[in-house]
Amino acid sequence: MSNRSNDGSDTQAVSAYRDPKELFPVDVAFLKQVAGQVAIAIENALAYAQIAELKDKLALEELYLAKSCACSRKRPAAWAARTARPPARD
Numbered sequence: 001m002s003n004r005s006n007d008g009s010d011t012q013a014v015s016a017y018r019d020p021k022e023l024f025p026v027d028v029a030f031l032k033q034v035a036g037q038v039a040i041a042i043e044n045a046l047a048y049a050q051i052a053e054l055k056d057k058l059a060l061e062e063l064y065l066a067k068s069c070a071c072s073r074k075r076p077a078a079w080a081a082r083t084a085r086p087p088a089r090d
Contacts, residue, residue: 023031
């Protein structure tokens with residue numbers, strides 16, 4: 001997600017504000033550094049959001065599994081015997 005390119009597209013936002021010919025090389029270098037840092041910040045924010053979403057999904061799955069295990073402990077032994085798999089034959 002970097003805005004670094006060799007075709008001059010990094011200065012397009014600045015050219016809307018003022019003539020790019022008026023920019024000094026130091027200004028361009030500074031803006032490239034800022035663009036790189038902004039790109040990293042955006043990538044980090046997206047990664048953080050994805051991690052938070054996965055954490056929420058995991059919490060829901062853990063809750064579902066905990067309820068499922070609790071329900072299976074409450075079932076009568078006769079029901080468990082009916083649903084159990086028969087032993088494997090060798």
